[in-house]
Amino acid sequence: MTNSGIGYLSALRRLCVGHIVGPLGITVLTATGAHAGAWEEFETRCLMQFENQEPAIVDGLELIDTVDGVTRYLIEKNGDVVSYLGIESEPDDGLSACYIQENSTRSAEAFSKWIAERVDLERYAATDDNVWSSQLWIEPVIELHLQENGDALVIRIVETELET
Numbered sequence: 001m002t003n004s005g006i007g008y009l010s011a012l013r014r015l016c017v018g019h020i021v022g023p024l025g026i027t028v029l030t031a032t033g034a035h036a037g038a039w040e041e042f043e044t045r046c047l048m049q050f051e052n053q054e055p056a057i058v059d060g061l062e063l064i065d066t067v068d069g070v071t072r073y074l075i076e077k078n079g080d081v082v083s084y085l086g087i088e089s090e091p092d093d094g095l096s097a098c099y100i101q102e103n104s105t106r107s108a109e110a111f112s113k114w115i116a117e118r119v120d121l122e123r124y125a126a127t128d129d130n131v132w133s134s135q136l137w138i139e140p141v142i143e144l145h146l147q148e149n150g151d152a153l154v155i156r157i158v159e160t161e162l163e164t
Contacts, residue, residue, distance in 0.1 A: 038083035038100045039107035041075050042155055043114070045085060046098035050142050050157045051134075056087055056098040075100065091158060095140065099156035105148055111155050115144065139163050 045057040061073035069090045075083040083102035091097040100107065115132055118124045124132040130146040141162040147154040 037107060037110075038075055038102045038104075038153075039110040039114075039155070041083070041085060042098075042100040042107070042157075046100070046157050047144075050098065050159060051138065053138070055096075056085070058085065058087065061085060075102075081106075094143070094158040094160040097156055097158040099145075099154055101152070101154045103152050105151060105153045107155065108146070108148060108153055111146060115146075133160075133162075 049056050058071075058073055061075065064072040064074055064084065066072075069088060071087045071089070073085045073087075075085050081102065081104045083100060083104075086097075086099045086101060088097035088099070115124060119126065119132065122135055123137060124144065125135050127133045127143070132144045134142045141160045143158045143160055145154070145156040145158070147156070
């Protein structure tokens with residue numbers, strides 16, 4: 001685990017995505033042959049960005065559509081598995097939100113492992129079924145939501161209007 005709280009999955013993400021931080025701290029994503037899965041894309045493009053109070057990264061993704069303040073981008077289409085990244089400009093439950101949606105539950109295990117580590121570190125706490133809120137280290141509070149419905153999965157991060 002590094003000082004920033006980023007561990008094994010980030011190392012894996014760097015191998016798959018080629019995550020590089022440029023001279024001004026700007027995140028650059030480079031393809032390195034293997035395509036990162038939806039969890040790794042979410043961690044890089046949404047989670048790390050929101051934890052650093054930065055907007056989600058959509059560079060290099062194919063724009064699918066924008067409907068009712070939600071912009072969707074294609075992350076991956078591999079056989080029957082399709083995953084999207086969504087940006088919500090004005091969600092009902094906060095200031096902004098970012099999510100991944102895939103017609104597979106393959107990212108659930110990686111997310112569950114990641115959130116369990118963060119709960120142990122007291123960075124997040126469960127506040128409802130499949131909802132975790134940041135604890136005392138960032139304002140406004142950010143929330144993580146996990147929704148599984150059969151063979152579908154949504155992992156969502158929301159910048160709330162709540163303060164710690």
